[in-house]
Amino acid sequence: MRKSEKEERLAVGVDLGGTNIRVALINELGQILKECNRKTEADRDRDYIIQNMITMIKTVKEDRQIQGIGIGSPGPINQVKGLILDPPNLKTLHQCSIVEMIQSEIKEIPIYLENDANVAALAEARAGAGFGKKSVIYITVSTGIGAGIVIDGKLFVGEQGNAGEIGNMIIRESGPTVSNLNTGSLEALASGTAIAREGKNRLGIHGGAKEVFQLAMDGDEVAINIVDEVISYLSIGIANLMHTFNPSIFVLGGGVMQSGSWLLPQLREKTADLLFPSMKNHLIIEPPMLDKKAGVIGAGFLVI
Amino acid sequence: MRKSEKEERLAVGVDLGGTNIRVALINELGQILKECNRKTEADRDRDYIIQNMITMIKTVKEDRQIQGIGIGSPGPINQVKGLILDPPNLKTLHQCSIVEMIQSEIKEIPIYLENDANVAALAEARAGAGFGKKSVIYITVSTGIGAGIVIDGKLFVGEQGNAGEIGNMIIRESGPTVSNLNTGSLEALASGTAIAREGKNRLGIHGGAKEVFQLAMDGDEVAINIVDEVISYLSIGIANLMHTFNPSIFVLGGGVMQSGSWLLPQLREKTADLLFPSMKNHLIIEPPMLDKKAGVIGAGFLVI
Numbered sequence: 001m002r003k004s005e006k007e008e009r010l011a012v013g014v015d016l017g018g019t020n021i022r023v024a025l026i027n028e029l030g031q032i033l034k035e036c037n038r039k040t041e042a043d044r045d046r047d048y049i050i051q052n053m054i055t056m057i058k059t060v061k062e063d064r065q066i067q068g069i070g071i072g073s074p075g076p077i078n079q080v081k082g083l084i085l086d087p088p089n090l091k092t093l094h095q096c097s098i099v100e101m102i103q104s105e106i107k108e109i110p111i112y113l114e115n116d117a118n119v120a121a122l123a124e125a126r127a128g129a130g131f132g133k134k135s136v137i138y139i140t141v142s143t144g145i146g147a148g149i150v151i152d153g154k155l156f157v158g159e160q161g162n163a164g165e166i167g168n169m170i171i172r173e174s175g176p177t178v179s180n181l182n183t184g185s186l187e188a189l190a191s192g193t194a195i196a197r198e199g200k201n202r203l204g205i206h207g208g209a210k211e212v213f214q215l216a217m218d219g220d221e222v223a224i225n226i227v228d229e230v231i232s233y234l235s236i237g238i239a240n241l242m243h244t245f246n247p248s249i250f251v252l253g254g255g256v257m258q259s260g261s262w263l264l265p266q267l268r269e270k271t272a273d274l275l276f277p278s279m280k281n282h283l284i285i286e287p288p289m290l291d292k293k294a295g296v297i298g299a300g301f302l303v304i
Numbered sequence: 305m306r307k308s309e310k311e312e313r314l315a316v317g318v319d320l321g322g323t324n325i326r327v328a329l330i331n332e333l334g335q336i337l338k339e340c341n342r343k344t345e346a347d348r349d350r351d352y353i354i355q356n357m358i359t360m361i362k363t364v365k366e367d368r369q370i371q372g373i374g375i376g377s378p379g380p381i382n383q384v385k386g387l388i389l390d391p392p393n394l395k396t397l398h399q400c401s402i403v404e405m406i407q408s409e410i411k412e413i414p415i416y417l418e419n420d421a422n423v424a425a426l427a428e429a430r431a432g433a434g435f436g437k438k439s440v441i442y443i444t445v446s447t448g449i450g451a452g453i454v455i456d457g458k459l460f461v462g463e464q465g466n467a468g469e470i471g472n473m474i475i476r477e478s479g480p481t482v483s484n485l486n487t488g489s490l491e492a493l494a495s496g497t498a499i500a501r502e503g504k505n506r507l508g509i510h511g512g513a514k515e516v517f518q519l520a521m522d523g524d525e526v527a528i529n530i531v532d533e534v535i536s537y538l539s540i541g542i543a544n545l546m547h548t549f550n551p552s553i554f555v556l557g558g559g560v561m562q563s564g565s566w567l568l569p570q571l572r573e574k575t576a577d578l579l580f581p582s583m584k585n586h587l588i589i590e591p592p593m594l595d596k597k598a599g600v601i602g603a604g605f606l607v608i
Contacts, residue, residue, distance in 0.1 A: 133463075134463060135462065135463060147548070151455070151460070156455070157550070158439065158549055158550025158551060159437075159438060159439060159550050159551060159552040159586065160550055160582075160583065160586050161550070162546075162547070162550040162580070162582075162583055163548065163549050163550040164548065165547040165548070165550070165580065165583075166547060166548050167547075168543075168547045168579075168580060169544045169547055169548060170475055170540045170543065170544060170578065171474055171475065171476075171477075172475075172476050172477040172488075173475075173476040173477065173478075174477075180580065180581070182543070182578055184476075236474045239472075239474065239486075240473045240474060240544065241548065242466075243466070243469040243470060243471075243472045243473055244451070244467065244468065244469070244470050244473060244545065244548065244549075245462055245467050245548075246461070246462025246463050246464055246465070246466040246467040246469070247462065247463060248463040274474065274486055275472075276466070276469065276472060276484065277484070278464075278466070279464065279466055279469075282463065282464050
């Protein structure tokens with residue numbers, strides 16, 4: 001039953017992306033009561049972008065009582081200082097004290113900043129595929145591989161905020177060494193970048209993970225091998241997390257998993273094969289549910 | 305400052321081992337106010353053993369108000385049902401409803417059961433090497449390898465109670481397959497059993513990890529190689545946990561680490577080499593501090 005508006009705890013969630021800014025008034029259940037979207041215009045200066053954001057916040061808030069404002073931003077960020085550091089898609093916002101800037105116009109309301117991956121994890125955990133579950137690991141497989149960890153409805157970020165850097169988890173002794181990642185790390189072996197690299201090297205194609213998946217579905221042997229390997233690596237990564245965290249559910253998102261959703265049954269089976277017998281039946285891996293709304297909902301959940 | 309006895313929250317901790325039963329009255333700080341120890345006499349029948357335990361609990365409790373009784377037992381256990389399952393060193397207690405049996409004589413006081421590894425982790429986290437830290441991973445390297453995870457002073461055991469089964473974490477693609485562990489798992493490569501196996505195969509000795517360590521200290525090249533490999537495997541395991549959990553501190557206990565405490569500086573260095581640059585300076589690995597008292601203190605902490 002929905003509480004009367006007066007009792008309801010509300011928050012404003014802000015999803016700052018390289019292309020769009022989405023702002024919404026949400027309640028404790030993650031329902032969107034009012035929303036406002038516009039282009040980021042990331043090439044404009046920071047005052048313009050932040051001012052737009054403030055206007056949007058005021059528009060959805062109106063004269064309602066809110067518990068606070070949550071902002072999800074591409075990383076890296078400094079959560080404690082409320083700083084956006086140097087995300088490649090938001091060049092004019094590098095080193096921007098976003099929390100302070102908004103606070104100077106919207107006073108006496110707490111403002112929280114978190115990276116967009118963690119914000120999406122929080123949304124899926126509390127109002128999406130992980131609804132009602134005690135502990136959720138949300139894994140993003142896209143250009144890179146990362147995870148957001150939610151325990152009892154709250155983000156677990158670790159001592160310095162680096163929990164969930166599962167892309168750098170070592171799962172085999174050898175393998176390609178990519179940028180600053182460990183040799184044999186999960187991201188170097190199973191990310192979208194890794195699939196694209198193998199597609200280029202072994203198939204001579206340049207269409208990335210999507211093209212490799214398409215060729216595999218069309219029956220190309222080499223493409224099928226690449227996909228099989230990726231599934232094996234991902235299953236090791238997830239089994240390792242199951243043995244260490246034993247979360248209630250894994251939610252598997254990101255662009256690669258979106259175009260490879262047909263691989264989910266195979267991934268579940270291979271992962272279960274690597275678990276202690278008593279744990280096999282407890283493995284749950286599901287796709288995300290909230291799609292584009294995850295950003296604003298999760299940002300609001302930073303507050304309530 | 306210590307609170308007056310009247311305000312102080314107290315608990316009775318029971319450390320049930322294959323050799324000794326230790327029972328103590330402890331306060332919130334983990335200080336032992338009164339204790340009582342005796343042999344388990346594990347070959348006697350269950351009524352005898354449990355009755356001894358009840359007498360010991362009453363002896364340390366006297367007429368004090370306590371919040372509850374915590375019991376640490378060798379695993380496997382069923383925490384929810386308060387059952388000891390089939391630990392090899394407590395044969396007459398297999399399938400024993402220990403919580404129910406004690407409750408029938410000590411009524412109206414909550415009783416909690418947990419496995420001894422988690423109990424030790426809790427003690428070290430709250431009153432030992434992890435004192436004052438937000439998140440602690442206590443790793444035991446002995447016959448096997450396992451971990452207890454403590455977040456904000458509470459055990460994190462995961463959905464089915466299997467969190468911390470890090471021995472089955474896969475860190476390389478090949479390697480010995482041991483009992484029901486994964487090929488290339490941490491425990492198959494770096495446990496006391498693994499070191500003893502390599503000592504036997506490559507040195508022809510039968511003295512286990514201790515003898516391999518002694519030979520390495522004496523300058524034996526083969527023994528030094530074995531030790532170097534073990535340190536490498538452990539450093540991968542700990543780096544993987546640092547990237548996924550980012551705990552405030554790792555506490556490294558267990559028999560193997562006790563006889564290999566001289567390896568700690570080398571282990572810290574090798575682990576740091578595998579971390580993202582920004583995380584290197586935040587790695588803390590320390591030995592445990594509480595020794596034999598960890599069991600009763602941690603058991604008491606199950607309650608308060």
